[in-house]
Amino acid sequence: MIVILKSDISQASPQYLEVMEFLKAKPGIRTRVHKEVGALQTLIEIYLIGNTSTLDKTEIESLPGVERVVRISEEYRIIGRHKDDTRPTGFDYNGVHFDQHNLNVFAGLCAVDSPEHVELVMRALKEQGQVCTRMGAYKPRTNPYAFQGHGAQCLPWVFELAGKYGIKVIAMEITHDSHLDEIRHALETTGRPTGVMLQIGTRNTQNFELLKIVGRQQEFPVLFKRGFGITLEESLNAAEYLASEGNRKIVFALRGMKTNLGDPHRNFVDFAQVPVIKRLTHMPVCIDPSHSVGTRERDPDGILDLMHATAQGIIAGANMVLVDFHPAPEKALVDGPQALLLKELPYFLQDVAIAREAYDKRRALTQTFLSEQSP
Ligand code: PEP
Ligand code: MN
DSSP, X not given: OEEEEOTTOOTTSHHHHHHHHHHHTSTTEEEEEEEEEOSSOEEEEEEEEEOOTTSOHHHHHTSTTEEEEEOOOSSSTTTBOOTTOOOOOOEEETTEEEOSXXXXXXXXXXXXXXXXXXXXXXXXXXXXXXXXXEBOSSOOOSSTTSOOOOGGGGHHHHHHHHHHTTOOEEEEEOSSHHHHHHHHHHHHHTTOOSEEEEEEOGGGTTXXXXXXXXXXXXXXXXXXXXXXXXXXXXXXXXXHHHHHTTOOOEEEEEOOBOOGGGTTSSSBOOXXXXXXXXXXXXXXXXXXXXXXXXXXXXXXXXXXXXXXXXXXXXXXXXXXXXXXXXXXXXXXXXXXXXXXXXXXHHHHHHHHHHHHHHHHHHHHHHHHHHHHHOO
C-alpha cells in the first residue's frame, strides 16, 4: 500500500506526524518513506510493508495530510503500475524530459576512443539538433585482453566536448561503484558542462550490490538494460532494486536476448515487449538496436536490419533509442561492425521520425476506435 501525501506536506508538518502516528499504531506494519524531489515541490510517499489487507483505505484517506492511497500488488512495488495508480511515468534530467509518451535518441560511440572521434560525433549530433548521446568509458569485455575503455582519464575531455556541442545527457555504462565517484569528480572539476545517465549493462542486470549503490543516489538517472539470459520478470525485479533504494528515474532498455535462435543477428530482438513494460511499469522504454542486431546487413531494398529493428521498436511505442555511430567503424576499438556512419545520421533520424509518426497515427486510430465502442 502507498500513502501519497498532499504536495504541501513536509516531514516537519503536523499532518505528516499525525499520519505516521496513525500508521505506527497498526500492528505488523512497517513504513518506508520516499521523498521525490522535484523542481517545484517535494512529494512524500509512505510505503507500507507487512500485512496491509486489514487496513482501511478510506480511513487513511480521511487523514488531513493524505492525498490518496494506492493498493499495490506484491511485485514491482515502486516501478509497477497498480490499480487506480495515476503516479506520473516520467522525470526531467538536465533539461531533457523522459516519460512513456515521448522519444529521445541517444546516438553515439559504443566506446570512447580518441578526442577527434568524440568531437566528430558530437559536432554531427549538434548539426542535427540532438542533445543526447552515448559514450562508453568503462567497457565490460568478454576477452580480458580486449580494450577495456579509457575509464576515468577520458571523462574530463568527453564532458568538456559535450559542453562545447550542447550535449545535455550522456548515457555511460558503469560497472563498479568507484566509477560513480569518478564521474561525479570529473563533472565537478569541469564545471558540470553536461549530464550523465548511468547505464547498467546487461552483464550487471543482477549485480544487486551495484544496483543498491546506484539506487541510493538520486543525482543521476539510470538506463537499465534487461539481462540477456534471464526472464523479463527477473529483469524487472532487478530494476525494482534501484527504485527500492530511492532512485526511480529509470529507463528500462531492451537490447535483445542471447540465444543462437536469433542467428544471424547478434541477439534475438525483443522489441515486441515494449508495450509489456509500459503496461507493467511506469518506466519509459529504450530500445538498443545496435546490440540487438549487431550487423550492418540489409534487405534487398537496401534498408539495414538495424534500422528495421529500430522502426519496429518505435512503432511499438519505444521512448528512447540507444544506437552506436562511429566516424570510422573500421578503426573502432569496440563493436565497429554494428556502428552506423556519421553520414547516415540525418537519414537515420528521418527514418526514426517516420516510425514515430506511424506510432502517433496508430495511437490516434485506436483512441477513435475505443471511443466509438464506449456506450
Ligand atoms: C553497450 O551498450 O555498450 C553495451 C555493452 O550493452 P549491453 O550491456 O546491452 O551488452
Ligand atoms: Mn557495444
